[in-house]
Amino acid sequence: MERKTLQESIISVEGLSKRYMLGHVSPQRATATLRDAIQLESSNFARKMRDLVRGRQILQGDQIEEFWALKDVSFEVKRGEVVGIIGRNGAGKSTLLKILSRITEPTKGIVRLRGRIASLLEVGTGFHPELTGRENIFLNGSILGMTQKEIRGKFDEIVAFAEIEKFIDTPVKRYSSGMYVRLAFAVAAHLEPEILVVDEVLAVGDVEFQRRCLGKMGEIAGNGRTVLLVSHNTHAIRALCDSAIAMDKGQLIYSGETDKAIRLYEGSFARNGDASRVMVEDKARSIARDSRIKLRAISFKGSGTAILDEEFRICIEVEVFEPVSSVVFGVGFCAKSGARLLSCDSDYSGRPAYSLAPGLHDIECTFGQLPLAPGEYLLDVGCRSEGLVLYDETKEACVVEVVPPRNASPQLLQKYSTCMFKAIWTGAPHADA
Amino acid sequence: MSDTVYDPPLRSKHTPGQSQDDYPTGPSASSTEVVLEAGRHDLHYWFDLWRYRELFKMLAWRDVLVRYKQTVIGTLWALIRPLITMIVFTIIFGRIARLPSNDAPYALMVFAGLLPWSLFSTALTDASNSLVNSANLISKIYFPRIIVPAAAVVVSLVDFLISLVILAVLMVAYRYALSWTIFFLPAFIAMAFFASLGPSLWITALNVKYRDFRYIIPFIVQLGLYASPVGFSSSVVPEQWRTLYSLNPMVGVIDGFRWCILGPGQGLDIISVLIGAAVTTAFVAFGIYYFRRMERSFADLV
Numbered sequence: 001m002e003r004k005t006l007q008e009s010i011i012s013v014e015g016l017s018k019r020y021m022l023g024h025v026s027p028q029r030a031t032a033t034l035r036d037a038i039q040l041e042s043s044n045f046a047r048k049m050r051d052l053v054r055g056r057q058i059l060q061g062d063q064i065e066e067f068w069a070l071k072d073v074s075f076e077v078k079r080g081e082v083v084g085i086i087g088r089n090g091a092g093k094s095t096l097l098k099i100l101s102r103i104t105e106p107t108k109g110i111v112r113l114r115g116r117i118a119s120l121l122e123v124g125t126g127f128h129p130e131l132t133g134r135e136n137i138f139l140n141g142s143i144l145g146m147t148q149k150e151i152r153g154k155f156d157e158i159v160a161f162a163e164i165e166k167f168i169d170t171p172v173k174r175y176s177s178g179m180y181v182r183l184a185f186a187v188a189a190h191l192e193p194e195i196l197v198v199d200e201v202l203a204v205g206d207v208e209f210q211r212r213c214l215g216k217m218g219e220i221a222g223n224g225r226t227v228l229l230v231s232h233n234t235h236a237i238r239a240l241c242d243s244a245i246a247m248d249k250g251q252l253i254y255s256g257e258t259d260k261a262i263r264l265y266e267g268s269f270a271r272n273g274d275a276s277r278v279m280v281e282d283k284a285r286s287i288a289r290d291s292r293i294k295l296r297a298i299s300f301k302g303s304g305t306a307i308l309d310e311e312f313r314i315c316i317e318v319e320v321f322e323p324v325s326s327v328v329f330g331v332g333f334c335a336k337s338g339a340r341l342l343s344c345d346s347d348y349s350g351r352p353a354y355s356l357a358p359g360l361h362d363i364e365c366t367f368g369q370l371p372l373a374p375g376e377y378l379l380d381v382g383c384r385s386e387g388l389v390l391y392d393e394t395k396e397a398c399v400v401e402v403v404p405p406r407n408a409s410p411q412l413l414q415k416y417s418t419c420m421f422k423a424i425w426t427g428a429p430h431a432d433a
Numbered sequence: 434m435s436d437t438v439y440d441p442p443l444r445s446k447h448t449p450g451q452s453q454d455d456y457p458t459g460p461s462a463s464s465t466e467v468v469l470e471a472g473r474h475d476l477h478y479w480f481d482l483w484r485y486r487e488l489f490k491m492l493a494w495r496d497v498l499v500r501y502k503q504t505v506i507g508t509l510w511a512l513i514r515p516l517i518t519m520i521v522f523t524i525i526f527g528r529i530a531r532l533p534s535n536d537a538p539y540a541l542m543v544f545a546g547l548l549p550w551s552l553f554s555t556a557l558t559d560a561s562n563s564l565v566n567s568a569n570l571i572s573k574i575y576f577p578r579i580i581v582p583a584a585a586v587v588v589s590l591v592d593f594l595i596s597l598v599i600l601a602v603l604m605v606a607y608r609y610a611l612s613w614t615i616f617f618l619p620a621f622i623a624m625a626f627f628a629s630l631g632p633s634l635w636i637t638a639l640n641v642k643y644r645d646f647r648y649i650i651p652f653i654v655q656l657g658l659y660a661s662p663v664g665f666s667s668s669v670v671p672e673q674w675r676t677l678y679s680l681n682p683m684v685g686v687i688d689g690f691r692w693c694i695l696g697p698g699q700g701l702d703i704i705s706v707l708i709g710a711a712v713t714t715a716f717v718a719f720g721i722y723y724f725r726r727m728e729r730s731f732a733d734l735v
């Protein structure tokens with residue numbers, strides 16, 4: 001009997017889909033004449049009134065687009081399992097967690113939950129800056145679904161975990177951001193639901209605190225609770241999870257062994273990584289593009305992989321349709337979590353703005369010494385006016401792998417930092433000696 | 434990519450099946466199944482509402498604590514605002530317009546009407562913005578959303594209770610004796626609460642979707658002050674308009690308050706109270722219905 005309950009699925013998801021409606025401001029808007037503008041505004045107004053009458057959502061913008069954040073996702077989680085969810089930005093992980101934690105409703109599909117669920121999508125939700133640490137523990141605890149009795153029972157433990165004994169009666173607006181995060185996580189870490197859903201909350205605080213958080217997560221998972229964990233930190237996923245789900249573009253691409261899911265996730269970045277030329281013309285854009293200039297492709301002169309501290313050259317192919325003056329190009333390297341690590345703009349580099357005639361152009365960007373530590377990075381490429389108006393931009397267009405130089409000590413470089421930089425180091429005996 | 438230095442926590446990988454002993458078996462380990470589906474009318478809703486009653490308490494408590502923090506005179510604001518309005522109304526309606534007050538001091542009559550009216554207007558104003566102001570909460574945590582505006586309405590009861598104390602002080606100052614009618618006051622306080630709750634729920638839900646209501650509410654509150662018998666007695670309203678006038682649920686509430694506090698001399702039109710009660714009930718039912726219908730999309734809209 002007991003055995004059977006442990007084997008049953010505690011979460012079962014079938015054909016889950018979620019649609020959002022997005023409004024875009026059309027790119028012509030900036031150049032429209034007054035008559036066009038009036039026409040556009042009046043048709044927008046008419047649409048808003050129609051939506052109001054039908055009781056529908058009101059969207060800002062001129063063009064309405066459907067966007068499926070989740071498409072037909074199905075999986076099951078057994079009682080007591082710890083499941084990792086991985087995927088690139090925009091893969092639908094957070095939307096999935098939001099549906100599971102009942103914050104938003106699915107458009108299609110069905111979810112069955114057979115236990116009390118608590119979600120931790122953000123650290124410190126509902127903290128009020130004017131209230132003291134003590135008051136916030138009670139407030140946040142009850143927001144997360146704890147009873148007053150539970151909170152009272154764990155109060156000392158929470159305060160000790162957060163290491164804020166001295167400031168417990170100070171309003172949290174006077175806390176340092178580190179203290180704030182520690183307190184917030186401490187409250188959440190003492191939740192005891194049957195199902196715990198956690199989104200990328202480990203990426204806060206200092207390294208030491210992160211280590212303790214992961215330890216605490218391991219403890220929660222070890223107690224036989226079901227945990228769903230979203231993280232970009234594949235080490236954490238590997239260490240904590242029994243199995244994992246890999247997602248991409250709103251779809252579930254794999255559910256099963258942790259190692260395989262991580263391999264698929266890492267592989268999803270390298271899809272175009274092997275080729276030395278990547279077409280970006282037709283990639284989805286998050287901005288409205290200018291009609292005069294378009295990014296066509298990115299290619300790497302020399303080899304596709306970069307070497308730490310050595311020269312690295314990126315070539316951006318652009319197609320110009322009408323003459324444009326004062327164009328600034330930029331490239332950016334991002335971590336897989338999407339965090340920008342390094343930016344390099346042509347104007348900041350001292351290069352005068354480009355004036356481009358219609359036709360194809362090759363724009364080259366050469367790093368004398370690439371300071372990125374060995375690892376894989378995502379490349380963003382964009383062009384804009386000197387006045388910061390974006391013409392075109394493609395995010396996470398391709399993967400750049402940085403490898404260590406031939407003579408470098410591998411121990412020194414492994415998982416050491418994201419940037420390695422050479423500076424001038426000197427030393428001399430102290431003047432007084 | 435190099436993440437921060439990280440040691441795996443000291444934990445042997447947990448395999449389902451080995452933890453039979455340490456699996457929590459508290460009251461929370463219930464095996465009630467929750468089904469999430471588009472457009473589903475959740476039967477657990479009212480059960481959840483009960484389960485989250487402590488959150489309701491905490492949110493109300495937070496708003497009370499925060500309400501007058503970092504103000505110089507703190508809770509005194511709750512005293513000063515109604516007193517000043519009372520003085521202004523007494524001068525305009527009592528002294529200048531010389532409206533009748535049915536043998537009670539005009540200031541007392543105004544204050545007795547002002548009590549439920551400020552409850553209504555504070556509740557409506559605070560509740561309507563409450564959901565939009567807790568956008569971060571709504572997009573990150575599940576709980577029955579009705580808690581947020583309901584807590585706002587409860588918080589406005591705090592100011593109301595403070596005003597009730599001022600009224601007691603004023604009555605002593607005017608040496609005005611209470612009569613048996615005071616025993617009906619709790620019933621009218623309940624009616625005032627529900628008359629505030631219904632429209633608040635409705636407008637709160639509308640405000641999430643259509644922010645236009647943010648601009649409409651101050652206007653409603655201002656107009657309503659003159660459309661309700663706050664500065665004057667209902668007896669100045671012509672007889673033939675009385676029924677239509679009573680459709681405003683605050684008419685019954687305010688008349689009831691005056692009758693309870695100032696005694697039977699004020700007169701109470703039972704029909705107008707009953708109409709008010711019916712309209713209030715309808716508003717509460719409609720408010721809850723509309724709120725529930727809109728609730729599922731709040732997180733996507735806010």
